[in-house]
Amino acid sequence: MRTKIDVKDLQKGFASDKGPLRVVEEVTFSVGDGEFVAIVGPSGCGKSTLMNIIAGFVRPDRGSVVIDGAERSRPDSRGILISQHGSVFPWLTVRENLMFGLDAPSRAAKADLADHYAAIVGLKGFEKSYPHELSGGMLKRAELARALVVKPEILYMDEPFSALDALMNLRMRNELLRILAEERHTVLLITHDVEEAVHLADRILVLSPRPAKVQASFEVALPHPRKLTSPEVQELRLAILRELGVDRSE
Amino acid sequence: MSRIARSVPSLAVAALLVSVWWGLVIATGSAIFPTPWQVVTGTLELVRDGTLWGHIGASLFRVGTGFSLAVVVGVPLGLWMGWVRGAFATLNPIFQMLRPISPIAWIPIAILWFGVGNASPIYLIFISSVFPMIVQTTAGVHTIERRYLWAAENFGVSRYTLFTRVVIPAALPQIIVGMRIGLGVAWLVVVAAEMIALRSGLGYLIIDSRNAGNRYDLVIAGMIVIGLIGLLLDGAMRLLEGLRLVRWRYAHQD
Numbered sequence: 001m002r003t004k005i006d007v008k009d010l011q012k013g014f015a016s017d018k019g020p021l022r023v024v025e026e027v028t029f030s031v032g033d034g035e036f037v038a039i040v041g042p043s044g045c046g047k048s049t050l051m052n053i054i055a056g057f058v059r060p061d062r063g064s065v066v067i068d069g070a071e072r073s074r075p076d077s078r079g080i081l082i083s084q085h086g087s088v089f090p091w092l093t094v095r096e097n098l099m100f101g102l103d104a105p106s107r108a109a110k111a112d113l114a115d116h117y118a119a120i121v122g123l124k125g126f127e128k129s130y131p132h133e134l135s136g137g138m139l140k141r142a143e144l145a146r147a148l149v150v151k152p153e154i155l156y157m158d159e160p161f162s163a164l165d166a167l168m169n170l171r172m173r174n175e176l177l178r179i180l181a182e183e184r185h186t187v188l189l190i191t192h193d194v195e196e197a198v199h200l201a202d203r204i205l206v207l208s209p210r211p212a213k214v215q216a217s218f219e220v221a222l223p224h225p226r227k228l229t230s231p232e233v234q235e236l237r238l239a240i241l242r243e244l245g246v247d248r249s250e
Numbered sequence: 251m252s253r254i255a256r257s258v259p260s261l262a263v264a265a266l267l268v269s270v271w272w273g274l275v276i277a278t279g280s281a282i283f284p285t286p287w288q289v290v291t292g293t294l295e296l297v298r299d300g301t302l303w304g305h306i307g308a309s310l311f312r313v314g315t316g317f318s319l320a321v322v323v324g325v326p327l328g329l330w331m332g333w334v335r336g337a338f339a340t341l342n343p344i345f346q347m348l349r350p351i352s353p354i355a356w357i358p359i360a361i362l363w364f365g366v367g368n369a370s371p372i373y374l375i376f377i378s379s380v381f382p383m384i385v386q387t388t389a390g391v392h393t394i395e396r397r398y399l400w401a402a403e404n405f406g407v408s409r410y411t412l413f414t415r416v417v418i419p420a421a422l423p424q425i426i427v428g429m430r431i432g433l434g435v436a437w438l439v440v441v442a443a444e445m446i447a448l449r450s451g452l453g454y455l456i457i458d459s460r461n462a463g464n465r466y467d468l469v470i471a472g473m474i475v476i477g478l479i480g481l482l483l484d485g486a487m488r489l490l491e492g493l494r495l496v497r498w499r500y501a502h503q504d
Binding site for chain 1: 397398400401402403404405406407411415416419420422494495496497498499
C-alpha cells in the first residue's frame, strides 16, 4: 500500500502559567492510501492538537507532515477536517453549505452535485433547510456530505460522533462505512471511544497521556460488517483498554 | 389570545397613570398643565390642520437620511476593523474616545459647519448612530467562531467568497443589533436637534408650542407621537431579526 500521510517526529508545546506545556511529543506514524486509521487516547492527551497539526491548521514546533510526498503546512480541500462541534454554517441552507467549497462551472451544476450528496447521506428533502432546523444526527450528515462533495482524498475526523447519543452514534458509524465502501477515502479518525475505533478502523494507534506519543499499534484484521459482540472484537477492545491503563478484570 | 392577555397589565398601568395625571391636574387646578383630554383635542387639532404629518415627515426624513449614511459608512468600516488587526488597533481608540461624547455636544459645531438647514440634524444623527454600528459590527466579526473560519480555509475558497459567505453573514446578527441601537439613538437625537433651530419636525413642534403661548397640550401630544414612532421604528428593526438568514443566532431566545 502506498503511503498517503507520513507524520514524522511531530512536537508541539504551548506556553502556560506553569511554564511550557508539552502537548505532542515525537509522534511518528504513517497512513496508507485508502487506509482507515483510528487514534485513541485518554481525554486531554493532545489528540485534537495532533489532528489540527496534521490537517494543516496548527504549525508544529518540530517535525513534519508529508502528504503524497510533499510537505503539508496549510489546510486545503484535499483533506477535510470534521470536528466534534461541527462547522456547518448556520446561516446557509444544507444545499448552500454543500455548494460552499465547490468549484463547478455553473450554479446549477453545483446545486445538482450538492443535492446528489445530500441524498447519499440521507438528507433528501432537507436541501433547503437551515441547520438549526435539523437534529443533531442530520447536522452530522450535512457535515459529512459537505466534506464528501469536494471529493477529498483524506477525511480528518476528530471525535465526529461523540456529541451524538449512543444510538445515533452507531447509525452514523454504519452510514460512514456504507459511504466509504462506495467512495474510498483515506481516513484518520481521532476518538476516545475504543469500540468506535474497533468498529471502523483498519489500524488503531494508542496514544499515551500528555505529552502524546504513539504507545502501541493494533491491526484490525476483521472483515466488514463487524459484529461488535463477537469474541475477536471484544478481545481487541480489552487489549486496547489495557494499553490505555483501564484494567478491567472480567 | 395570549398576546392580548399579556398586554392587559401594561394597559392597566397606563390607564392608572392617565387617571392619576388627570386627577392631579384637576386637584391642583393648574391653568397651564393640560388634562389628558386636552392633549387628545390638541392632537386632533394638529391632525386636522395637517401640520402633524408635516412635522413627522420632516423628522423621519432627517432620521432616514442620517441613519442610512451611518449604515453605509459604519458597517463597512466595522467589517474592516473587525477583520484587519491594524485597522482596529489604529481606529478603535479614536472611536472609543469620540463615542461617549453626547450628540448634543456636537450641536454648536454642527450649526457652525452646516448652518441651520437639514444638514445639521442629519449630521448629528449620523455622528450619533454611526458609532454603535461600528462597534457592534466589529464585535460581530471578532466573535466569529474559529471553527467556521477554519472550515472556510479548509475548502480553500477565495477571499470574496470568504467575505460574502462567511464573514458578513456570521456578523449579520450583530450588525442588526447595531442598526437597532443606531436607529434608537438617531430618533432620540433628531428631536433634540430640531429644538435648536429649523422650522419643522417634532422637536420644533414641541419647542414652538411652548414658546408660542404655552400650548402644553401640544407639547405632550408631540412627546406621545415621538414615543409611538420610536416604538414603531424599533418594531421595524426587530422584524429584521426574524429573517431566516439570521434566525440561527436569535433562535434560542424565542
